[in-house]
Amino acid sequence: MLSTLQPPRSLSLLPLRRLRNSKTIVSAASSTTSVISPPQSQILTTRRSLLSGETTAAEIAKSYLSRIRLTEPQLKCFLHVSENVLKDAQEIDQRIAKGEELGPLAGVLIGVKDNICTQGMPSTAASRILEHYRPPFDATAVKKIKELGGIVVGKTNMDEFGMGSTTEASAFQVTANPWDLSRVPGGSSGGSAAAVAARQCMVSLGSDTGGSVRQPASFCGVVGLKPTYGRVSRFGLMAYASSLDVIGCFGSTVADAGMLLHAISGYDRFDSTSSKQDVPEFQSQFLSVDHFESKPLNGVKVGIIRETLEDGVDSGVRSATQEAASHLEALGCVLTEVSLPSFSLGLPAYYVIASSESSSNLSRYDGVRYGNQVMAEELNKLYECSRGEGFGGEVKMRILMGTYALSAGYYDAYYKRAQQVRTLIRKDFKAALEQNDILISPAAPSAAYKIGEKKDDPLAMYAGDIMTVNVNLAGLPAMVLPCGLVEGGPSGLPVGLQMIGAAFDEEKLLKVGHIFEQTLKGSSFVPPLLANVP
């Protein structure tokens, strides 16, 4: 059933009573078609059913908690499920009953990656060194979600401190891909992506330092949105690489990811790298497909990044990307090929910068003020043992690589050089985005691979980040949305298209992405696991 998508903000300004009595129905029902309908925004569907009295926040919460109970033994997306979900939902219902104003995220169930601080709830970054840590404060992004009525369902699994692409580097558990339980969900925000794909929550927060939101979005068949660096406050996000980290959003639709992003964006005085740029009303981009013109993206210039479609990319991924490009053309886009000559340098530059910055950021985990402590007779021994036992293998390796790259005499050869390469990459993107509205590429060179396949070879795993790291180096916004299925698993494996925009131009990405998604025929991106789950 197609529905008119309306900006939630306009709804929240109307007193509740008037809406209940109103004869005007927010959603425009249209004739059901025999083809698969375009996906609907869960945030707006929730809002509509709460405001109309069709259901309550508590009922919705119960059904999601039941789904979590049924699917968690196989999926292991969550490290911690909140004990307060029903209580929070009941509070929303009480506010509705009193006719109080509702925030745009009222009753929306949200998963939060475990490296984002949630007051009183364990936040471990999937590391033993923070195994029982409960932060005394909420991250700004979490605080904003709560202020707008969102309900934190729980903390999702990830690769330890964000270092990894599969969740296999979690100290606690490996998350399974809902499309094929023998495959990885991607990483490091694998838990957040899989939880949305499996409908354990409606939307979720992740973090993206080198592709950690976009690659799992591709592997799990959901939308992953990485904002411009500085768009969302990093206060409360446990730092991995401070010049690259951003908090990002997952949703089952572009509209949901966009609305969540809007909720958490904005300047924050607690993050000196957060931007004072205005946050536009992203929601105005989410028109109903009924209102699309015949060529709704007429004249939009799209550049395909040539270097991302050469050898080394699975043929299935390449075809899916090319089909997505044709779909954009059919919508009116003008497609050209662009070249980013510095493209291949991004991967080593990224790993130098990320491991260097992480070696500095992770020095705070010393077992003294928080986290697991291994007592010793001497202070340095305490540090060494607490960190030696608390950190996993991949984390230790990256800290040591970073320590090396930043050592006296090596700084110029590695870190400084990588920063210079960053300048070259930024220049290439800037030039390409002056000629094009957006750039597109695959999100990853393959679909989800088997658990254990790349665990022992760090370079093979790093290679998978080739499509995503340059965007972090340039600080640009990017979104991945499912565009097709390739062979593998019981019903095929999803593949995502990456769209990259100019700095702070999330609006354009969301507009193009939403129209692409709502007009894409033929694929329903609901994993087969859900066929037997209510």
Next chain:
Amino acid sequence: MATRALLAVISASPNRCFISPSRIKILQSSTSSSSVHFHRHSRKIHRIARSYSSDSDSSVLQPPDVSRLAQTARISLTPAEIEECETKIRRVIDWFGQLQQVDVNSVEPAIRAEMDGGNLREDAPETFENRDSIRASIPSFEEAYLKVPKILNKE
């Protein structure tokens, strides 16, 4: 160019220019091809690997001494861990070496993405309300003090 990055990653190894068939498989899709494709790949890889081999400026830099790095980073490693780490780290650092090939003459290093400047706060203390929660996280706390063992002078 994506090819070169991907293949260079797989082939980065100080003493070898060849890649085992199992490594190639990771790059090839399950729906693709034949031994002809594989041989073409391996010749290309051999060429690229030679261009990224260790006969460059990076030979001036000493290879990583993992025990010393672990000491600097205050991380204790078992001998088995040191051995495992050493192999992996050397491969990765070697792979980093390709950055030495890039002409960065007169290129300004970028600290981060472009930013509005001047987002500094007043240097004035603010009280944090939830001090009990902070205290609850401290592993060894004895009223008003975080307890730690003695510090020995390094020899």
